Amino acid sequence: MRDYDLVIIGGGLVGGSLACALSGQGLRIAVVEAVAATAERQPSYDERVIALSWGSRVIFESIGLWSAIAPEAEPILQVHVSDLGHFGLARIDLEDAGVAALGYVTPARVMGMAIRAALAAAPDVDLLCPARIIGHRVAGERVELEIMREGECLRPRTALLVAADGGDSPVRQQLGCEIHEVSYGQDAIITTVTPRHPRVGVAYERFTDTGPLALLPMTEGRYSVVWTCRSEQAPELLMRSDEAFLERLQARFGYRLGHFQQVAPRQAYPLRLVLTRNPVRSRVVLIGNAAHTLHPVAGQGFNLGLRDVAALAESVVQAVRAGADPGGPAALADYRAWRGTDQERTARLTDLLARGFANPWPPLALARDLALLGLDLLPPARRRLARRFMGIDGRLPRLARGLTLERVDVTSSPSG
Numbered sequence: 001m002r003d004y005d006l007v008i009i010g011g012g013l014v015g016g017s018l019a020c021a022l023s024g025q026g027l028r029i030a031v032v033e034a035v036a037a038t039a040e041r042q043p044s045y046d047e048r049v050i051a052l053s054w055g056s057r058v059i060f061e062s063i064g065l066w067s068a069i070a071p072e073a074e075p076i077l078q079v080h081v082s083d084l085g086h087f088g089l090a091r092i093d094l095e096d097a098g099v100a101a102l103g104y105v106t107p108a109r110v111m112g113m114a115i116r117a118a119l120a121a122a123p124d125v126d127l128l129c130p131a132r133i134i135g136h137r138v139a140g141e142r143v144e145l146e147i148m149r150e151g152e153c154l155r156p157r158t159a160l161l162v163a164a165d166g167g168d169s170p171v172r173q174q175l176g177c178e179i180h181e182v183s184y185g186q187d188a189i190i191t192t193v194t195p196r197h198p199r200v201g202v203a204y205e206r207f208t209d210t211g212p213l214a215l216l217p218m219t220e221g222r223y224s225v226v227w228t229c230r231s232e233q234a235p236e237l238l239m240r241s242d243e244a245f246l247e248r249l250q251a252r253f254g255y256r257l258g259h260f261q262q263v264a265p266r267q268a269y270p271l272r273l274v275l276t277r278n279p280v281r282s283r284v285v286l287i288g289n290a291a292h293t294l295h296p297v298a299g300q301g302f303n304l305g306l307r308d309v310a311a312l313a314e315s316v317v318q319a320v321r322a323g324a325d326p327g328g329p330a331a332l333a334d335y336r337a338w339r340g341t342d343q344e345r346t347a348r349l350t351d352l353l354a355r356g357f358a359n360p361w362p363p364l365a366l367a368r369d370l371a372l373l374g375l376d377l378l379p380p381a382r383r384r385l386a387r388r389f390m391g392i393d394g395r396l397p398r399l400a401r402g403l404t405l406e407r408v409d410v411t412s413s414p415s416g
Ligand SMILES: Cc1cc2nc3c(=O)[nH]c(=O)nc-3n(C[C@H](O)[C@H](O)[C@H](O)COP(=O)(O)OP(=O)(O)OC[C@H]3O[C@@H](n4cnc5c(N)ncnc54)[C@H](O)[C@@H]3O)c2cc1C
Pocket: 009, 010, 011, 012, 013, 014, 015, 032, 033, 034, 035, 042, 043, 044, 045, 048, 049, 050, 051, 052, 131, 132, 133, 164, 165, 166, 167, 170, 188, 190, 226, 269, 287, 288, 289, 290, 296, 298, 299, 300, 301, 302, 303, 304, 305
């Protein structure tokens, strides 16, 4: 069986994006994915709609995927944040961002199909699908893998193993990594609605006592709904008739967009926080949801995972150009030092929003409403928050700055 420079377990949104980013860099890459792209229940490319940050758009552009995604991506021009039953309100506008859009609302399936098409056309990427990792063992400068594909056990070796195999990461379990895991006791109900008076480019995040309710503008005047409820309420919200569901949604959201007229099928996702204590091991790196599964409030999870992709691709290419091996200590130490802060800060911020805004304790409700008002009145604070959510602050990888990996200058620092 072949020797690879890099084997990625999980060809979902994050793992597939990493393979696309590194294709063309002279590396031999394999992607091992358990579920066919066309499967009805592909766990990564399902009916979810993802709010892509501006920074993620730039990364997709840099790796050549944006042109396939753009036709289905609806720009977000304003975000309207409110607190149900309280006075707190803030608006984040384009002027706070200084770019063409705050972000883009994009169906996960569209991104998944763009990634799969690029992988199928990449001569340096072997896509093993459907196939699953059974086990792995670090042996000197190689990781020895056991992969099960169509009843056959393959035993490839690789210099670097990347686990992008999702929130229940089998690789993480094989490694016995320590995790911090908390259930929010909430489910996100997702669906699509058509309101009578859509507002072009306006996204809404409304905090309620059961969690945030987001309405995100889509193409053709539709809105994607991410409605967080207590887990025990989810079965009833799923089983309601369309009319009864829209009535409840209308009562929660109000009439800013007029009457909701149509609703698509609904799905529920139990919400939890899972943080892997040490996602960088000897010759093994966990990225995306395998490293950090977040609450969907403020739409940060995939965007954070895509920043992992851009930084890891740069660290690996930088190491290889300097004559080091792609899974060796130089590449991984750089990546570990780079990503820790962003991962921790984003996890902390989403956790704070998810818990702080669902808590009805009056002093806390007052404090958060004052914070929202302050945000609305203070442009510099708004700008800072906008840049954070848009993935354009801190040390940005080359791909997030619209640059290619090819031109990495090995004599300068990785950020240069
Ligand atoms: C309701 C909801 C709304 C969200 N909205 C947003 C948003 O607006 N913006 C945002 O940035 N994020 C959002 N997220 C988060 C986002 O969906 C995830 O962060 C993202 O899907 C993670 O991608 P991933 O590739 O890391 O993991 P996954 O999407 O879980 O993909 C893992 C892949 O690994 C494969 N796999 C698993 N086990 C194996 C194995 N043994 N062998 C081989 N392959 C395997 C799976 O088949 C899958 O394809 C949302 C999440 C939820 C639940």
